[in-house]
Amino acid sequence: MNLQYLKYAVEVAATGSINKAAENLFMDQSNLSRCIKELESSLGVSIFERSSRGVKVTPKGEEFLKYASNILKQVDTVEKMFKDDSANREEFSVSVPRASYIGEAFATFSNSLPKTGGFDVFYKETNALRAIKNVLESNYRLGVIRYAEQYDKYYKEMLESKGFCYELVTKFRYQLIMSKNSPLAELEEVRFADLADLTEIAHADPFVPSLPLSQVKKEELPVSEKRIFVFERASQFELLAKNPDTFMWVSAVPSTLLKRYGLTQKSCPENGKVYKDVIIYKKDYTLTELDKAFVTELCKVKRTLFDS
Numbered sequence: 001m002n003l004q005y006l007k008y009a010v011e012v013a014a015t016g017s018i019n020k021a022a023e024n025l026f027m028d029q030s031n032l033s034r035c036i037k038e039l040e041s042s043l044g045v046s047i048f049e050r051s052s053r054g055v056k057v058t059p060k061g062e063e064f065l066k067y068a069s070n071i072l073k074q075v076d077t078v079e080k081m082f083k084d085d086s087a088n089r090e091e092f093s094v095s096v097p098r099a100s101y102i103g104e105a106f107a108t109f110s111n112s113l114p115k116t117g118g119f120d121v122f123y124k125e126t127n128a129l130r131a132i133k134n135v136l137e138s139n140y141r142l143g144v145i146r147y148a149e150q151y152d153k154y155y156k157e158m159l160e161s162k163g164f165c166y167e168l169v170t171k172f173r174y175q176l177i178m179s180k181n182s183p184l185a186e187l188e189e190v191r192f193a194d195l196a197d198l199t200e201i202a203h204a205d206p207f208v209p210s211l212p213l214s215q216v217k218k219e220e221l222p223v224s225e226k227r228i229f230v231f232e233r234a235s236q237f238e239l240l241a242k243n244p245d246t247f248m249w250v251s252a253v254p255s256t257l258l259k260r261y262g263l264t265q266k267s268c269p270e271n272g273k274v275y276k277d278v279i280i281y282k283k284d285y286t287l288t289e290l291d292k293a294f295v296t297e298l299c300k301v302k303r304t305l306f307d308s
Contacts, residue, residue, distance in 0.1 A: 003075060005039040006068040008032060009047055013065050017054045090114055092290040093122035093139065095131040097146040097277065098203055098233050100253045101305050105298040112293040125233065127203075128155075135280060136162060142281050142291055144169060144298075146251075149274040159280060169277040170302045174249040176266045177258065181244040190268045199226040201236050201248040237261045251275070252305040 012021040012032070022029040040047050047061035057065065090113075096102045106123055113119055124134060128145040135143040147155050149171070159166045176195075178184050184194055228246070230236050240246050241261040253265055279295065281287070287295075 002039070003072070005035055006072055008035050009039060010065060010068055010072065012036060012048065012055060013057050013061070016056070018050075090117070090119040090288075090290060091121075092119070092141065092288070092294065093124075094142040094144065094294065095124040095126060095134040095140045096144040097127070097131070098125045098231075098236075099144075099146070099251050099277070100233065100257050101251060101301050102144060102277075102298065103233065104254045104257070105301040106294065108301070109294045109297040112290065112297075132158075132162070132164075132280065135164070135282065141285065141288070142279060142294070144277055144279050146275060146277050149276055152276065155278070163283050164280045165283050165285075166278050166280045169279050169298060170251075170306045171274055171276050172251050172306055173274055174268075174271055175252055176247050176268055177240060177250050177253055177263050178247040178266070179240055179242075179244040180262050180264050182247065182264070183244070184247060184266060185264050187266065190266045192268070192270050195224050195247060197245075198224060199228060199243070199246045200224040201228050201230060201239050201246050203230065203236075237263070251277070254301070254305065 008021070008025065011025055012018060015021045015024065018033055018036070019029050022032040025032065036048065043064065045060040045064065046058050047064055048055040049058055092113075094106075096106075103125075110121075113121065122140065124131075124140065126134070128147055131140075131143040131145050134140040145155070156166070176184070176190050182198075184190050184198070187194060228239060230239070236248060237257075238261075240248060240263055249271070250265075253263070257263075258265060279298075281291075
């Protein structure tokens with residue numbers, strides 16, 4: 001029996017939706033459906049009942065999922081046991097927003113990694129909800145989450161309820177970046193009206209977990225009807241560099257990166273919304289030397305870009 005299929009079935013049961021489970025597993029919905037059908041066929045039972053409202057676990061499915069969950073827990077325990085005993089490897093993991101200044105800090109931090117011995121480092125760029133889930137459930141040690149200041153109470157209450165320590169990294173207003181060949185490049189300050197006919201590059205992640213994407217779009221993207229949604233920072237820079245009719249709202253970008261892609265950065269006085277980047281970790285977790293080294297570099301870059 002394929003252990004990966006067991007994980008898929010447990011995730012589908014947890015979400016009650018093939019589509020949502022596929023999103024959480026970072027796989028295509030049709031592939032996930034195929035895997036579940038193959039698992040059901042191999043067992044000779046139906047684990048789920050499918051309808052237009054999602055999926056529901058069958059009685060036989062409930063019995064199977066209890067065993068599947070126990071098997072996965074045992075496998076995880078064995079893997080951790082032998083991983084811990086295999087070598088004295090240092091570990092560092094952080095889940096962060098797609099922010100260039102954080103990427104800059106991480107790149108510099110990499111010079112602090114041990115010169116001898118082994119280490120495992122994980123750097124995951126994603127939205128706030130996924131970063132929280134990564135720290136809470138996926139063994140990430142640190143997270144940095146970004147949200148609009150208007151949702152400060154919502155996030156603080158959620159972090160408290162989930163047992164997190166949290167510290168402010170920086171507060172900022174978004175800047176605009178675009179190609180040096182953009183029609184905006186010659187303007188000293190950009191107004192919303194200047195953006196109306198251009199195409200906005202945006203990250204396709206909701207800022208507030210409880211709000212639908214349609215509402216987030218309405219709140220966050222008020223000035224252009226033409227939008228390209230991306231998930232990768234490299235993709236956004238390539239688009240901005242090669243298409244002078246595009247722009248993007250960002251936290252401050254290091255000058256070295258702007259120069260590398262032939263971009264320029266502008267302020268927009270009309271955009272007064274304030275955002276916060278907040279570092280999070282579990283209350284029962286003690287920061288390692290590598291964690292402290294990353295936070296130090298993060299603060300250095302932050303001071304250069306936001307406090308100068």
